[in-house]
Amino acid sequence: MSKIENGLFLCLSLVMAGNISAYAASGLIINQGQAFKIVYPEKALLVEKTSAEELSQYIRQSTGARTEVLSENNLETKDAADAFIGQCSFTKEQGSYVKSFKQEEFMITASEGKLFIYGDDGTGSPFAQNTRTGTLFGVYDFLEKEVGVAWIWPGKSGEDVPNRKTFQVASFSRRDSPRLYYRGFKFSSAYKESKEFNTDLGYWFKRMKLSWIPQAWFGHSWGNYMTKTGMDKKHPEWLALWGGTRKEPQYCTSNKDFRDYIVDQCLHNPINKDKWIVSVSPNDGYGFCECEKCRALDPANTDYTSDIPNLSNRHWDYANYVAQEVKKQRPGLNVGMLSYTAYLSPPTNIATLEDNLIVSLCFSASYCVLPEKKKRFYEDISIWKSKGAKFVMYEYWGMHYWLDLPFIFTKQISEFMPFIYKNGLIGMSGEAQKNFSTQGPNYYLASHLMWNPEDNSEQILHRYYDAFGPAAKYIKDYYDTFESSILENQKCDFAYLQLINSWPEIFPPKTITKAEDCLKKAQDAVQGSPIHAERVELVAIGFEYTKDMVELLRIYRTLGRAGVPLWCFGCQGALAEMSYWKTLPEMPASWTQYWKQHPDEPISHVEKLKLLRRAYDLGNARERIVNEYADRPIVSLGMFNHFKTKGLYPWQQTIKQELEKEGITVEADPRQK
Numbered sequence: 001m002s003k004i005e006n007g008l009f010l011c012l013s014l015v016m017a018g019n020i021s022a023y024a025a026s027g028l029i030i031n032q033g034q035a036f037k038i039v040y041p042e043k044a045l046l047v048e049k050t051s052a053e054e055l056s057q058y059i060r061q062s063t064g065a066r067t068e069v070l071s072e073n074n075l076e077t078k079d080a081a082d083a084f085i086g087q088c089s090f091t092k093e094q095g096s097y098v099k100s101f102k103q104e105e106f107m108i109t110a111s112e113g114k115l116f117i118y119g120d121d122g123t124g125s126p127f128a129q130n131t132r133t134g135t136l137f138g139v140y141d142f143l144e145k146e147v148g149v150a151w152i153w154p155g156k157s158g159e160d161v162p163n164r165k166t167f168q169v170a171s172f173s174r175r176d177s178p179r180l181y182y183r184g185f186k187f188s189s190a191y192k193e194s195k196e197f198n199t200d201l202g203y204w205f206k207r208m209k210l211s212w213i214p215q216a217w218f219g220h221s222w223g224n225y226m227t228k229t230g231m232d233k234k235h236p237e238w239l240a241l242w243g244g245t246r247k248e249p250q251y252c253t254s255n256k257d258f259r260d261y262i263v264d265q266c267l268h269n270p271i272n273k274d275k276w277i278v279s280v281s282p283n284d285g286y287g288f289c290e291c292e293k294c295r296a297l298d299p300a301n302t303d304y305t306s307d308i309p310n311l312s313n314r315h316w317d318y319a320n321y322v323a324q325e326v327k328k329q330r331p332g333l334n335v336g337m338l339s340y341t342a343y344l345s346p347p348t349n350i351a352t353l354e355d356n357l358i359v360s361l362c363f364s365a366s367y368c369v370l371p372e373k374k375k376r377f378y379e380d381i382s383i384w385k386s387k388g389a390k391f392v393m394y395e396y397w398g399m400h401y402w403l404d405l406p407f408i409f410t411k412q413i414s415e416f417m418p419f420i421y422k423n424g425l426i427g428m429s430g431e432a433q434k435n436f437s438t439q440g441p442n443y444y445l446a447s448h449l450m451w452n453p454e455d456n457s458e459q460i461l462h463r464y465y466d467a468f469g470p471a472a473k474y475i476k477d478y479y480d481t482f483e484s485s486i487l488e489n490q491k492c493d494f495a496y497l498q499l500i501n502s503w504p505e506i507f508p509p510k511t512i513t514k515a516e517d518c519l520k521k522a523q524d525a526v527q528g529s530p531i532h533a534e535r536v537e538l539v540a541i542g543f544e545y546t547k548d549m550v551e552l553l554r555i556y557r558t559l560g561r562a563g564v565p566l567w568c569f570g571c572q573g574a575l576a577e578m579s580y581w582k583t584l585p586e587m588p589a590s591w592t593q594y595w596k597q598h599p600d601e602p603i604s605h606v607e608k609l610k611l612l613r614r615a616y617d618l619g620n621a622r623e624r625i626v627n628e629y630a631d632r633p634i635v636s637l638g639m640f641n642h643f644k645t646k647g648l649y650p651w652q653q654t655i656k657q658e659l660e661k662e663g664i665t666v667e668a669d670p671r672q673k
């Protein structure tokens with residue numbers, strides 16, 4: 001909030017305090033201890049009833065009013081309630097009543113001492129992602145904007161509810177709806193997280209007004225259309241011509257019979273039943289068709305020897321054709337395709353894309369930390385836009401590459417989301433982990449911008465930090481320290497190998513020291529304020545993890561380049577990883593090149609032993625934090641266990657084996673103690 005706005009707000013509050021009686025007549029007042037009756041319709045949907053209960057819970061908690069929730073038909077007179085939630089009969093009698101709503105739209109009216117909240121609702125569980133819950137969103141919007149509640153992360157400790165003896169608001173009406181049809185986080189490891197966390201997460205999603213309503217599919221589709229139906233065997237001539245023979249996994253996208261078959265699948269394959277967007281995406285992997293007809297669609301100078309040649313023209317020509325034919329037969333059905341690998345770039349041979357063709361983009365605002373990458377992406381988006389493209393975006397807010405480290409990029413999120421929204425964004429989701437302690441500001445900001453990408457990012461973040469009470473400033477400084485450090489020091493590309501070897505530079509010791517200093521001030525500031533202390537503590541555990549992890553990654557790098565076979569940290573590690581991935585015919589060129597540029601650096605035996613012991617202790621500390629706080633939104637146990645179960649990145653195991661080779665016995669797994 002700017003200084004001027006702050007000043008204005010203050011004046012308004014003073015006016016309010018002096019004119020309580022005026023507000024009673026025109027707006028809404030709730031006093032401590034007062035009875036506050038909340039009703040839902042006689043034949044209420046579960047969403048409407050739950051919305052009334054949610055409103056009751058937070059009004060009671062904030063104001064101390066004696067709230068009561070009941071069905072409208074239990075009222076003595078039709079207007080004998082303070083709040084009417086959902087499609088109440090009395091609401092329908094109001095002159096301002098709105099009859100029809102857009103998807104998940106809501107209306108809030110505070111007038112003459114009464115509150116009305118209702119919206120676009122559907123049947124089903126109020127906390128399911130695919131239930132339309134306009135009324136519930138209206139309640140949360142009111143609680144957030146008027147009452148001042150914030151839910152900075154899932155669970156009780158993330159609920160910031162202001163205490164006030166008197167709540168008052170001037171008469172107002174607000175109608176709002178999401179700017180995006182889809183808004184979601186994909187917690188890829190949630191299935192391995194605790195039941196408590198998953199329950200909290202379900203509530204938090206709705207409080208962030210996230211949902212996944214119209215059914216859409218963008219995934220690799222040909223396996224379903226071709227392999228599962230046996231059509232790959234029936235029509236081998238539709239397979240991609242590759243190395244002289246027709247073979248899987250790709251198909252000859254210039255073949256008209258194949259295209260028409262895909263049109264038919266869009267319309268009739270059971271997987272597409274009730275879908276709003278159906279997928280025509282190619283299969284994953286490479287092996288794209290080398291026939292003359294396909295190649296004739298590629299740009300004249302296409303370099304077929306490169307790792308990923310640009311085959312956008314042929315693929316988008318195929319998708320555009322399918323979209324056009326689908327539209328003829330079923331107007332309103334959309335066709336979606338991933339913008340991915342060889343068909344990532346916008347095509348040059350199509351002036352205008354069909355209006356029912358939806359492009360699914362995978363990209364992260366975090367990449368925009370690198371100016372070159374940002375420039376290229378922004379240019380591509382402008383080209384897509386000039387062709388009338390509509391996007392559904394897949395983000396990487398909490399990518400597992402960060403290993404739960406505080407990769408804060410709120411500046412990029414703030415800039416990127418309104419930009420892509422202006423250029424045709426209709427839906428968005430992104431990866432996340434249970435790491436709210438280290439990534440919380442990213443998630444809070446992104447979820448709010450999914451509702452309205454043009455909302456004020458500074459105010460959103462201000463509210464986030466405000467939940468830390470007297471420590472707000474220091475916690476903001478703490479996260480800003482990491483964000484600035486990234487902007488200053490992140491030089492490498494976002495390939496896993498490069499990134500994992502760069503953490504000691506991205507978060508150098510001075511960054512860690514500065515963050516620790518901010519945290520210390522925050523801890524001092526919240527003494528005597530238990531709820532704020534609890535939130536700061538949650539951040540502090542994430543810091544302990546971060547500090548250990550950055551040191552650990554630095555040691556892995558030193559040991560890896562001294563010949564210890566740690567995955568991703570040296571030639572020996574690369575060979576160890578190769579033997580795990582038995583399907584890899586030879587070492588990927590990017591690895592060979594990277595290790596040529598970063599050759600081994602031997603260390604003394606004494607130094608090696610010292611580092612092995614330290615790495616072992618830090619590895620145990622990491623595992624202890626991950627397990628000890630399994631139920632709290634701190635760092636991700638699910639991701640950790642996912643990799644452990646699969647035997648991926650077995651760093652601690654390698655360290656242990658190396659110590660044993662040196663004749664040093666180490667303690668058992670800390671969890672078994």
Ligand SMILES: [Zn+2]
Pocket residue numbers: 240241251252253254255289290291292293294295
């Ligand atoms: Zn072909």
